[in-house]
Amino acid sequence: MSQLQNVKLILELSDTTEDGVLSLYLSRAANFVLSYCNVEDLTPSLEEIVEDIAVYSYRNKGIENVKSETKGSLGESYHERLPDDYYGRLNRHRRMKFV
Template sequence: MAELSNVKALLGIDESDTSKDGVINLYISRATNYVLGYLKIEEIPSALIDVVEDIAVFKYRQKGVENIKSEGKGSLSESYIESLPEDIKDQLKSHRKVRIV
């Protein structure tokens, strides 16, 4: 299972700071459910725990900018990623099962 302590470390949050644990655990749960559904599996293999943690980190960092594609303020302009990064998608695709009908 994905580790709260790993996600907090990746986010630069001190392990003793428990103020964000609830929301981080929610992102971990959602990332786990996403991977289970995408791969059509019942349990996360140990090889994909890092991917679940990476998705949780990505989604946590997107909090507050979910529906914004780009934003400009004066001469400053920012663009936001709309979907999972390609490296995460590639890792998931390599574990996807093909269903023969």
């Protein structure tokens, strides 16, 4: 199954209307993972992390750069960056970069 199909399965999307934005999130997540881990290729476990980051980004679409929001007595706080468990999973694959 392709990464796009996996992401659509997780998000329970069956049509193609969101394919463009999902592909963009997958591409950006892959670039982030490659850069963060200092690797040139994605292993199967890194591909799973890319999919998870793309899903996370899609679900947070529209609330970028918002720390919190209050409406009356209700308040919500949002993550400013990826959750720590994502970084923990990425750090297992991270390689040193010599300059």
